[in-house]
Amino acid sequence: xxxxxxxxxxxxxxxxxxxxxxxxxxxxxxxxxxxxxxxxxxxxxxxxxxxxxxxxxxxxxxxxxxxxxxxxxxxxxxxxxxxxxxxxxxxxxxxxxxxxxxxxxxxxxxxxxxxxxxxxxxxxxxxxxxxxxxxxxxxxxxxxxxxxxxxxxxxxxxxxxxxxxxxxxxxxxxxxxxxxxxxxxxxxxxxxxxxxxxxxxxxxxxxxxxxxxxxxxxxxxxxxxxxxxxxxxxxxxxxxxxxxxxxxxxxxxxxxxxxxxxxxxxxxxxxxxxxxxxxxxxxxxxxxxxxxxxxxxxxxxxxxxxxxxxxxxxxxxxxxxxxxxxxxxxxxxxxxxxxxxxxxxxxx
Numbered sequence: 068x069x070x071x072x073x074x075x076x077x078x079x080x081x082x083x084x085x086x087x088x089x090x091x092x093x094x095x096x097x098x099x100x101x102x103x104x105x106x107x108x109x110x111x112x113x114x115x116x117x118x119x120x121x122x123x124x125x126x127x128x129x130x131x132x133x134x135x136x137x138x139x140x141x142x143x144x145x146x147x148x149x150x151x152x153x154x155x156x157x158x159x160x161x162x163x164x165x166x167x168x169x170x171x172x173x174x175x176x177x178x179x180x181x182x183x184x185x186x187x188x189x190x191x192x193x194x195x196x197x198x199x200x201x202x203x204x205x206x207x208x209x210x211x212x213x214x215x216x217x218x219x220x221x222x223x224x225x226x227x228x229x230x231x232x233x234x235x236x237x238x239x240x241x242x243x244x245x246x247x248x249x250x251x252x253x254x255x256x257x258x259x260x261x262x263x264x265x266x267x268x269x270x271x272x273x274x275x276x277x278x279x280x281x282x283x284x285x286x287x288x289x290x291x292x293x294x295x296x297x298x299x300x301x302x303x304x305x306x307x308x309x310x311x312x313x314x315x316x317x318x319x320x321x322x323x324x325x326x327x328x329x330x331x332x333x334x335x336x337x338x339x340x341x342x343x344x345x346x347x348x349x350x351x352x353x354x355x356x357x358x359x360x361x362x363x364x365x366x367x368x369x370x371x372x373x374x375x376x377x378x379x380x381x382x383x384x385x386x387x388x389x390x391x392x393x394x395x396x397x398x399x400x401x402x403x404x405x406x407x408x409x410x411x412x413x414x415x
Contacts, residue, residue: 144204169382227392250407251284310334314341354415369413
Protein backbone atom coordinates (compact mmCIF):
# COMPACT_ATOMS: atom_id res chain seq x y z
CA UNK A 68 0.00 0.00 0.00
CA UNK A 69 1.29 3.43 -0.90
CA UNK A 70 0.67 6.24 1.55
CA UNK A 71 -0.50 9.32 -0.30
CA UNK A 72 -0.27 12.68 1.43
CA UNK A 73 -2.54 15.66 0.69
CA UNK A 74 -1.21 18.04 -1.89
CA UNK A 75 1.05 20.69 -0.40
CA UNK A 76 1.57 24.28 -1.47
CA UNK A 77 4.87 25.79 -2.66
CA UNK A 78 7.86 25.31 -0.40
CA UNK A 79 8.23 28.16 2.06
CA UNK A 80 11.38 29.53 3.62
CA UNK A 81 12.35 28.38 7.11
CA UNK A 82 13.89 30.85 9.53
CA UNK A 83 17.64 30.52 10.04
CA UNK A 84 18.85 28.90 13.23
CA UNK A 85 20.45 25.70 14.39
CA UNK A 86 20.89 22.56 12.30
CA UNK A 87 17.60 21.72 10.56
CA UNK A 88 15.46 18.97 12.07
CA UNK A 89 13.31 16.22 10.60
CA UNK A 90 10.23 18.09 11.86
CA UNK A 91 11.25 21.15 9.84
CA UNK A 92 11.74 19.02 6.73
CA UNK A 93 8.30 17.48 7.22
CA UNK A 94 6.65 20.86 7.74
CA UNK A 95 8.32 22.35 4.68
CA UNK A 96 7.33 19.33 2.54
CA UNK A 97 3.76 19.35 3.84
CA UNK A 98 3.89 15.79 5.21
CA UNK A 99 3.96 14.16 8.62
CA UNK A 100 7.30 13.54 10.39
CA UNK A 101 6.67 9.78 10.06
CA UNK A 102 6.30 10.07 6.28
CA UNK A 103 9.40 12.28 6.05
CA UNK A 104 11.37 9.67 7.99
CA UNK A 105 10.14 6.86 5.75
CA UNK A 106 11.05 8.84 2.66
CA UNK A 107 14.58 9.57 3.88
CA UNK A 108 15.19 5.94 4.92
CA UNK A 109 14.07 4.51 1.57
CA UNK A 110 10.73 2.99 2.57
CA UNK A 111 8.53 1.81 -0.29
CA UNK A 112 5.42 2.96 1.57
CA UNK A 113 5.65 6.59 0.42
CA UNK A 114 4.07 8.10 -2.68
CA UNK A 115 6.35 9.41 -5.42
CA UNK A 116 5.00 12.94 -4.98
CA UNK A 117 5.61 12.93 -1.22
CA UNK A 118 9.10 11.48 -1.72
CA UNK A 119 10.01 14.25 -4.17
CA UNK A 120 8.76 16.96 -1.81
CA UNK A 121 10.66 15.53 1.16
CA UNK A 122 13.90 15.24 -0.81
CA UNK A 123 13.49 18.79 -2.11
CA UNK A 124 12.83 20.11 1.39
CA UNK A 125 15.83 18.27 2.84
CA UNK A 126 18.09 19.66 0.13
CA UNK A 127 16.66 23.16 0.56
CA UNK A 128 17.28 23.14 4.32
CA UNK A 129 20.58 21.30 4.16
CA UNK A 130 19.19 18.53 6.36
CA UNK A 131 21.44 15.52 6.94
CA UNK A 132 19.77 12.41 8.45
CA UNK A 133 21.14 11.58 11.84
CA UNK A 134 23.65 8.75 11.79
CA UNK A 135 23.93 6.30 14.68
CA UNK A 136 26.58 7.38 17.13
CA UNK A 137 28.90 4.69 18.45
CA UNK A 138 27.84 3.24 21.78
CA UNK A 139 29.57 4.47 24.90
CA UNK A 140 31.91 1.57 25.52
CA UNK A 141 32.07 2.44 29.21
CA UNK A 142 28.62 0.86 29.50
CA UNK A 143 27.11 -2.09 27.58
CA UNK A 144 24.70 -1.44 24.74
CA UNK A 145 21.05 -2.32 25.19
CA UNK A 146 19.12 -5.28 23.88
CA UNK A 147 15.89 -4.01 22.33
CA UNK A 148 12.79 -6.19 22.13
CA UNK A 149 10.44 -4.80 19.47
CA UNK A 150 6.91 -6.22 19.92
CA UNK A 151 4.84 -5.59 16.80
CA UNK A 152 1.29 -5.54 18.07
CA UNK A 153 -1.26 -3.25 19.66
CA UNK A 154 -0.73 -2.46 23.32
CA UNK A 155 -4.07 -3.94 24.39
CA UNK A 156 -3.19 -7.30 22.84
CA UNK A 157 0.34 -7.26 24.26
CA UNK A 158 -0.82 -6.66 27.82
CA UNK A 159 -3.64 -9.21 27.50
CA UNK A 160 -1.39 -12.00 26.23
CA UNK A 161 0.67 -13.65 29.01
CA UNK A 162 2.95 -15.18 26.39
CA UNK A 163 4.67 -11.83 25.92
CA UNK A 164 5.27 -11.50 29.65
CA UNK A 165 6.80 -14.96 29.82
CA UNK A 166 9.00 -14.35 26.80
CA UNK A 167 10.28 -11.02 28.19
CA UNK A 168 10.98 -12.61 31.54
CA UNK A 169 13.04 -15.30 29.81
CA UNK A 170 15.05 -12.66 27.94
CA UNK A 171 15.69 -10.75 31.15
CA UNK A 172 16.66 -13.93 32.99
CA UNK A 173 19.21 -14.83 30.33
CA UNK A 174 20.70 -11.33 30.19
CA UNK A 175 21.16 -11.46 33.96
CA UNK A 176 21.67 -7.73 34.27
CA UNK A 177 24.67 -7.76 31.94
CA UNK A 178 22.82 -5.74 29.30
CA UNK A 179 20.05 -3.16 29.64
CA UNK A 180 16.74 -4.45 28.28
CA UNK A 181 14.53 -2.03 26.35
CA UNK A 182 11.01 -3.04 25.30
CA UNK A 183 9.50 -1.15 22.35
CA UNK A 184 5.82 -1.60 21.51
CA UNK A 185 5.20 -0.90 17.83
CA UNK A 186 1.52 -1.27 17.02
CA UNK A 187 0.57 2.18 15.76
CA UNK A 188 2.32 4.37 13.15
CA UNK A 189 3.49 6.72 15.89
CA UNK A 190 4.92 3.86 17.92
CA UNK A 191 6.67 2.51 14.84
CA UNK A 192 8.32 5.87 14.21
CA UNK A 193 9.39 6.18 17.85
CA UNK A 194 10.81 2.64 17.83
CA UNK A 195 12.72 3.23 14.59
CA UNK A 196 14.06 6.52 15.92
CA UNK A 197 15.34 4.78 19.05
CA UNK A 198 17.02 2.03 17.04
CA UNK A 199 18.69 4.61 14.81
CA UNK A 200 20.24 6.18 17.91
CA UNK A 201 23.16 3.72 17.80
CA UNK A 202 23.04 2.48 21.40
CA UNK A 203 21.45 -0.90 20.64
CA UNK A 204 23.72 -3.92 20.40
CA UNK A 205 20.99 -6.27 19.23
CA UNK A 206 17.28 -6.52 18.43
CA UNK A 207 14.76 -9.25 19.20
CA UNK A 208 11.80 -8.86 16.87
CA UNK A 209 8.42 -10.29 17.91
CA UNK A 210 5.51 -10.63 15.49
CA UNK A 211 6.62 -8.43 12.60
CA UNK A 212 5.27 -8.78 9.08
CA UNK A 213 7.90 -8.59 6.30
CA UNK A 214 7.37 -4.87 5.57
CA UNK A 215 7.76 -3.94 9.22
CA UNK A 216 10.73 -6.25 9.56
CA UNK A 217 12.49 -4.39 6.74
CA UNK A 218 11.87 -1.12 8.58
CA UNK A 219 13.49 -2.50 11.74
CA UNK A 220 16.47 -3.86 9.81
CA UNK A 221 17.12 -0.46 8.25
CA UNK A 222 16.80 1.35 11.55
CA UNK A 223 19.02 -1.16 13.40
CA UNK A 224 21.87 -0.14 11.07
CA UNK A 225 23.82 -3.38 11.18
CA UNK A 226 23.03 -4.52 14.73
CA UNK A 227 22.16 -8.25 14.83
CA UNK A 228 18.43 -9.10 14.66
CA UNK A 229 16.85 -12.37 15.82
CA UNK A 230 13.21 -13.21 15.13
CA UNK A 231 10.80 -14.65 17.68
CA UNK A 232 8.95 -17.14 15.51
CA UNK A 233 9.62 -18.72 12.15
CA UNK A 234 9.31 -16.24 9.27
CA UNK A 235 6.83 -17.22 6.57
CA UNK A 236 9.15 -16.02 3.83
CA UNK A 237 12.69 -17.21 3.17
CA UNK A 238 14.49 -14.29 4.80
CA UNK A 239 18.01 -15.15 5.92
CA UNK A 240 17.60 -14.16 9.57
CA UNK A 241 18.06 -16.35 12.64
CA UNK A 242 14.92 -17.25 14.56
CA UNK A 243 13.70 -19.16 17.60
CA UNK A 244 10.30 -20.83 17.54
CA UNK A 245 8.23 -23.47 19.32
CA UNK A 246 7.26 -26.72 17.60
CA UNK A 247 3.76 -25.57 16.69
CA UNK A 248 3.31 -28.26 14.06
CA UNK A 249 4.38 -31.05 16.38
CA UNK A 250 2.24 -29.71 19.20
CA UNK A 251 -0.91 -29.68 17.08
CA UNK A 252 -0.10 -33.15 15.74
CA UNK A 253 0.25 -34.49 19.30
CA UNK A 254 -3.06 -32.90 20.33
CA UNK A 255 -4.98 -34.55 17.48
CA UNK A 256 -3.33 -37.90 18.18
CA UNK A 257 -4.48 -37.60 21.82
CA UNK A 258 -8.05 -36.91 20.70
CA UNK A 259 -7.99 -39.85 18.30
CA UNK A 260 -6.65 -42.13 21.03
CA UNK A 261 -9.56 -41.13 23.28
CA UNK A 262 -12.05 -42.28 20.64
CA UNK A 263 -12.87 -38.98 18.90
CA UNK A 264 -13.37 -39.28 15.16
CA UNK A 265 -14.86 -35.96 13.96
CA UNK A 266 -12.19 -33.55 15.12
CA UNK A 267 -12.48 -29.93 14.02
CA UNK A 268 -9.93 -27.17 14.35
CA UNK A 269 -10.10 -23.39 14.78
CA UNK A 270 -6.96 -22.28 12.98
CA UNK A 271 -5.06 -19.05 13.57
CA UNK A 272 -4.29 -16.31 11.03
CA UNK A 273 -2.86 -17.50 7.73
CA UNK A 274 -0.31 -14.66 7.68
CA UNK A 275 1.37 -15.84 10.89
CA UNK A 276 3.69 -18.84 11.04
CA UNK A 277 2.13 -20.09 14.28
CA UNK A 278 -1.29 -20.21 12.61
CA UNK A 279 0.07 -21.91 9.51
CA UNK A 280 2.12 -24.50 11.40
CA UNK A 281 -0.63 -25.45 13.87
CA UNK A 282 -3.05 -26.01 11.01
CA UNK A 283 -0.42 -28.08 9.20
CA UNK A 284 0.05 -30.27 12.29
CA UNK A 285 -3.71 -30.84 12.51
CA UNK A 286 -3.94 -31.77 8.83
CA UNK A 287 -0.98 -34.13 9.11
CA UNK A 288 -2.50 -36.07 12.01
CA UNK A 289 -5.92 -36.14 10.30
CA UNK A 290 -4.40 -37.50 7.11
CA UNK A 291 -2.53 -40.22 9.00
CA UNK A 292 -5.82 -41.28 10.59
CA UNK A 293 -7.71 -41.19 7.28
CA UNK A 294 -10.05 -38.50 8.61
CA UNK A 295 -12.04 -36.39 6.15
CA UNK A 296 -11.61 -32.75 7.28
CA UNK A 297 -14.15 -31.23 4.87
CA UNK A 298 -16.13 -28.63 6.80
CA UNK A 299 -14.05 -29.17 9.93
CA UNK A 300 -11.64 -26.22 9.59
CA UNK A 301 -12.62 -22.82 11.00
CA UNK A 302 -10.50 -19.70 11.32
CA UNK A 303 -9.92 -17.06 13.99
CA UNK A 304 -7.46 -14.36 14.99
CA UNK A 305 -6.25 -16.03 18.23
CA UNK A 306 -8.80 -13.96 20.19
CA UNK A 307 -11.69 -15.20 22.33
CA UNK A 308 -14.53 -13.72 20.28
CA UNK A 309 -13.19 -15.15 17.02
CA UNK A 310 -13.06 -18.60 18.62
CA UNK A 311 -16.68 -18.32 19.72
CA UNK A 312 -17.84 -17.29 16.24
CA UNK A 313 -15.76 -19.96 14.51
CA UNK A 314 -17.13 -22.70 16.80
CA UNK A 315 -20.68 -21.61 16.02
CA UNK A 316 -20.05 -21.82 12.30
CA UNK A 317 -18.40 -25.24 12.63
CA UNK A 318 -21.43 -26.60 14.50
CA UNK A 319 -23.71 -25.34 11.73
CA UNK A 320 -21.62 -27.06 9.04
CA UNK A 321 -20.87 -30.29 10.90
CA UNK A 322 -23.33 -30.84 13.79
CA UNK A 323 -21.70 -34.17 14.66
CA UNK A 324 -18.34 -32.72 15.73
CA UNK A 325 -17.02 -34.57 18.78
CA UNK A 326 -13.76 -32.64 19.36
CA UNK A 327 -12.06 -29.36 18.46
CA UNK A 328 -8.46 -28.19 18.54
CA UNK A 329 -8.24 -24.40 18.90
CA UNK A 330 -4.98 -22.75 17.88
CA UNK A 331 -4.94 -20.64 21.06
CA UNK A 332 -6.32 -20.96 24.56
CA UNK A 333 -8.33 -17.76 24.13
CA UNK A 334 -10.06 -19.21 21.05
CA UNK A 335 -10.66 -22.41 23.00
CA UNK A 336 -12.39 -20.40 25.75
CA UNK A 337 -14.58 -18.80 23.07
CA UNK A 338 -15.35 -22.28 21.73
CA UNK A 339 -16.43 -23.41 25.21
CA UNK A 340 -18.95 -20.58 25.35
CA UNK A 341 -20.39 -21.47 21.92
CA UNK A 342 -20.67 -25.13 22.92
CA UNK A 343 -22.48 -24.29 26.16
CA UNK A 344 -24.89 -22.07 24.24
CA UNK A 345 -25.58 -25.00 21.89
CA UNK A 346 -26.39 -27.24 24.88
CA UNK A 347 -23.31 -29.45 24.39
CA UNK A 348 -21.27 -30.83 27.29
CA UNK A 349 -17.46 -30.66 27.46
CA UNK A 350 -15.90 -33.17 27.28
CA UNK A 351 -18.95 -35.49 27.21
CA UNK A 352 -20.24 -34.36 23.82
CA UNK A 353 -17.30 -32.38 22.48
CA UNK A 354 -13.69 -32.47 23.70
CA UNK A 355 -11.75 -29.18 23.54
CA UNK A 356 -7.98 -28.66 23.30
CA UNK A 357 -6.27 -25.27 23.32
CA UNK A 358 -2.75 -24.07 22.62
CA UNK A 359 -0.20 -22.07 24.67
CA UNK A 360 -1.10 -23.11 28.26
CA UNK A 361 -1.98 -19.54 29.19
CA UNK A 362 -3.25 -18.88 32.75
CA UNK A 363 -6.84 -18.88 31.45
CA UNK A 364 -6.45 -22.59 30.61
CA UNK A 365 -6.38 -23.33 34.35
CA UNK A 366 -9.05 -20.78 35.26
CA UNK A 367 -11.95 -21.94 33.06
CA UNK A 368 -14.18 -24.90 33.83
CA UNK A 369 -13.59 -27.51 32.71
CA UNK A 370 -9.88 -26.76 32.80
CA UNK A 371 -8.34 -26.86 29.35
CA UNK A 372 -6.22 -29.59 27.93
CA UNK A 373 -3.67 -27.58 25.96
CA UNK A 374 -0.31 -27.55 24.21
CA UNK A 375 2.28 -25.77 26.33
CA UNK A 376 4.56 -23.39 24.48
CA UNK A 377 7.68 -22.66 26.59
CA UNK A 378 7.50 -18.84 26.62
CA UNK A 379 10.31 -18.24 29.14
CA UNK A 380 12.61 -20.74 27.48
CA UNK A 381 11.89 -19.09 24.12
CA UNK A 382 12.90 -15.73 25.55
CA UNK A 383 16.07 -17.11 27.09
CA UNK A 384 17.05 -18.88 23.88
CA UNK A 385 16.38 -15.70 21.86
CA UNK A 386 18.84 -13.84 24.08
CA UNK A 387 21.43 -16.60 23.67
CA UNK A 388 21.00 -16.63 19.90
CA UNK A 389 21.42 -12.86 19.79
CA UNK A 390 24.64 -13.15 21.76
CA UNK A 391 25.85 -15.84 19.36
CA UNK A 392 25.06 -13.64 16.37
CA UNK A 393 26.99 -10.77 17.89
CA UNK A 394 29.90 -13.18 18.32
CA UNK A 395 29.88 -14.19 14.64
CA UNK A 396 28.07 -17.53 14.70
CA UNK A 397 27.90 -19.16 11.21
CA UNK A 398 24.64 -18.35 9.45
CA UNK A 399 23.92 -22.03 8.66
CA UNK A 400 22.41 -22.62 12.11
CA UNK A 401 19.67 -20.04 11.72
CA UNK A 402 16.53 -21.80 12.99
CA UNK A 403 16.03 -23.11 16.53
CA UNK A 404 12.77 -24.93 17.35
CA UNK A 405 11.92 -25.75 20.97
CA UNK A 406 9.69 -28.64 21.95
CA UNK A 407 6.08 -28.21 23.00
CA UNK A 408 4.24 -30.40 25.51
CA UNK A 409 0.64 -31.60 25.69
CA UNK A 410 -0.88 -30.81 29.10
CA UNK A 411 -3.89 -33.06 29.76
CA UNK A 412 -6.71 -31.66 31.92
CA UNK A 413 -10.49 -32.10 32.13
CA UNK A 414 -11.64 -30.69 28.76
CA UNK A 415 -10.23 -33.58 26.66
